[in-house]
Amino acid sequence: MKRVSDPVLSGQKCPYCGRKTVYVDSAEIYALSYGMIYLCRPCNAYCGVHKGTDIALGRVANATLRNLKKEAHSHFDQLWKQKGMTRKNAYKWLSSSMDIPKDLTHIGMFDEEQCRKVINLCKTKVL
Known part of the structure; x- marks a missing residue:
């Protein structure tokens, strides 16, 4: 798996508000931990990461x-x-x-x- 350089496509930047996302435990969304996610709190947009890495599965999504x-x-x-x-x-x-x-x-x-x-x-x- 290869890291994508585009900040939106790599989950690093919210495509809705343009803010930098935060790397947090998914328990913040699901109340149980399923691993880490990239999250834009103001937009409630998020995406998971490939297991054992910090590489996003794609862009954060509402x-x-x-x-x-x-x-x-x-x-x-x-x-x-x-x-x-x-x-x-x-x-x-x-x-x-x-x-x-x-x-x-x-x-x-x-x-x-x-x-x-x-x-x-x-x-x-x-x-």
Whole structure:
């Protein structure tokens, strides 16, 4: 896993207010600890980190974006599993379909518009 230099895509900066995020225990959000997160308190936007690291899983997200990411992942995972693709090949297809670099093609990094595009692309994908 590679650290992304963009402060928004790496969870270091809130895309909503532009403030620097804080690195805190997830118990602050969930009341139980599930590991560390990057959090923007004023926006209630957050994201987790890869286990055992401080590398964010993507951009911090508010409730709307968190729900869109879940929906995008659901459609994406269903697509590649049902179509007999590997996850890696599915991400190559997604990168090409969205015309974005492979190293930035991760649902965790996507904004609302990009998540909606993933959902629509996956609903219409025919092999």
